[in-house]
Amino acid sequence: MKNIVVGVLTLLILATMGYVASQGGAYNGGEHGKGIQDIGNKTAKVTKVVEEKSDREKEQEELKSIREKAGNIGGFKVSDEYKSKCSSCHGVDGSGMQYGKKLMGPKLFGQSEEEIYQKLDDFKSGRRENMIMKGLLIHLSQDDLKRLAKEIGEFPARAKALEDKD
Ligand code: HEC
Numbered sequence: 001m002k003n004i005v006v007g008v009l010t011l012l013i014l015a016t017m018g019y020v021a022s023q024g025g026a027y028n029g030g031e032h033g034k035g036i037q038d039i040g041n042k043t044a045k046v047t048k049v050v051e052e053k054s055d056r057e058k059e060q061e062e063l064k065s066i067r068e069k070a071g072n073i074g075g076f077k078v079s080d081e082y083k084s085k086c087s088s089c090h091g092v093d094g095s096g097m098q099y100g101k102k103l104m105g106p107k108l109f110g111q112s113e114e115e116i117y118q119k120l121d122d123f124k125s126g127r128r129e130n131m132i133m134k135g136l137l138i139h140l141s142q143d144d145l146k147r148l149a150k151e152i153g154e155f156p157a158r159a160k161a162l163e164d165k166d
Pocket residue numbers: 082085086087088089090103104105106107108116119120129130132133136148
């Protein structure tokens with residue numbers, strides 16, 4: 001009998017501790033603690049507004065550089081096909097693009113025609129899974145893939161020719 005009473009009391013005490021902990025009041029200084037918490041929240045809000053502003057500025061700069069990269073880089077010439085279908089993610093010279101932490105498209109520059117063709121074919125056939133690339137390539141023929149691969153494979157030579165011209 002004594003054991004049962006002790007057992008029930010222990011359970012009650014544990015339940016009370018659990019309740020108090022879940023309310024958080026006693027451990028965080030009760031009402032007083034709430035006041036401090038409020039101030040904390042307000043400071044966090046102000047900091048957030050400031051951060052958002054600089055985030056927006058950063059975003060704008062980033063967008064600007066993306067637009068330049070997707071459009072024209074110092075006379076680097078690509079086909080209209082590459083420009084309209086690929087440069088928005090991979091950059092007009094294939095150097096790859098990033099938006100914030102998000103990779104829009106990896107670097108293609110420097111890969112050979114064969115490598116690029118193999119990769120495009122893998123995406124198109126589904127051997128390599130990527131919804132974006134597959135969706136883009138599904139309407140292109142093997143000849144289109146070969147033409148694009150040939151062009152991308154020529155990027156380093158094109159860049160070098162541009163450098164030599166300067
Ligand atoms: C909407 C953005 C987007 C567009 C437009 C786009 N790509 Fe991609 N591409 C990606 C992403 C994302 C990956 C990475 C996929 C992965 O690794 O699974 C990728 C991967 C690739 C790869 C493999 C690169 C590597 O080294 O693994 C090649 C090659 C490629 N793209 C070529 C092209 C070509 C050619 C076009 C135009 C017909 C094109 N891409 C258009 C987003 C894009």
